Amino acid sequence: xxxxLESGGGLVQPGGSLRLSCAxxxxxxxxxxxxxxxQAPGKGLEWxxxxxxxxxxxxxxxxxxxxxxxxxDNSKNTLYLQMNSLRAEDTxxxxxxxxxxDFWGQGTLVTVSP
Amino acid sequence: EIVxxxxxxxxxxxxxxxxxxxxxxxxxxxxxxxxxxxKPGQAPRLLIYDASKRATGIPARFSGSGxxxxxxxxxxxxxxxxxxxxxxxxxxxWPSLTFGGGTKVEIK
Numbered sequence: 001x002x003x004x005l006e007s008g009g010g011l012v013q014p015g016g017s018l019r020l021s022c023a024x025x026x027x028x029x030x031x032x033x034x035x036x037x038x039q040a041p042g043k044g045l046e047w048x049x050x051x052x053x054x055x056x057x058x059x060x061x062x063x064x065x066x067x068x069x070x071x072x073d074n075s076k077n078t079l080y081l082q083m084n085s086l087r088a089e090d091t092x093x094x095x096x097x098x099x100x101x102d103f104w105g106q107g108t109l110v111t112v113s114p
Numbered sequence: 115e116i117v118x119x120x121x122x123x124x125x126x127x128x129x130x131x132x133x134x135x136x137x138x139x140x141x142x143x144x145x146x147x148x149x150x151x152x153k154p155g156q157a158p159r160l161l162i163y164d165a166s167k168r169a170t171g172i173p174a175r176f177s178g179s180g181x182x183x184x185x186x187x188x189x190x191x192x193x194x195x196x197x198x199x200x201x202x203x204x205x206x207x208w209p210s211l212t213f214g215g216g217t218k219v220e221i222k
Contacts, residue, residue: 035211037158045150045158045201047211059209095157101148101203102169104157 002026002103004096009108016086016112022079022096022105030074032099036081038092039107048094049081064090086112116140116207118214120200126222133189135217137202142182146206149178149187152216153198161200162187189219197221 008020022034035050049070050059058070069082079096093107117140127133137147145165150158160169162178165185175190189196202214 044216045152045203045213047203047213050209050211061210100160100163101150101158102160102163104159106157 002098004098004103004105006094006096006105006108009094009110011111011113012086013114014087014112017082017084018086018110020081020083020094020096020108020110022081024077024079024096024098027098029072029077034072034079034099035097035101036070036079037095037097037101037104038090038110039095040089040092043092046092051079083110086110088112115210116143116204116212118202118204118212120202120214120217122217123215124218124220126220127192128222129192129194131192133187133192133196133219135187135189135200135219137180137185137187137214139183139185139204139206143204143206145181146204146208147178147180147185148203148205149176150201150203151196151198152201158201192219 003025005023012018033052036048038046038048051070067085071080091112093109095104095107097104119138121136147165149162152158161172166178177188179186199216199218201216
């Protein structure tokens, strides 16, 4: 059974940093691209970042480019999102998703507030 | 950036009725259009990919159609568990992915 479990969310002040993790199980993690998608409270879905399976090539939405870094540790079956210079508008639930978005985690809430 | 516009924003229907949801792209996305269902407090669930292919375990009452810029998600006969928010997503401009704003299907 495929499982994705996010962690690392919480309350952080504007300008602060946070690192999210997504622990994967039930599939060969190293074979699949992974992504982060976020959802602000009461709003729709926004793609944040993706990373390919093999070379680990990374891609970012313009809204987070230069501030967020996606990475993966295939030996630990874990996906990461390092978030720096956080802003109030980054407040959202952050979901990790596998490959073609066929499986999603339950999300972790990030709140950016003084 | 490819913009996806979903309509209507809200659809009020009764169980057993047919639901027709629309997703229009600002430029052609070929068939690279995906539909998701999201219930309150839950992660999105993949329903349809490549415009018309049902994902594993998705009931046959869900169907997708369209290509280019105009797409439709049809639920042939609404079950109580189908009342939710539905999002379309395009991957034509991978790696830049975009979602539509969503359509809420509510009980009339």
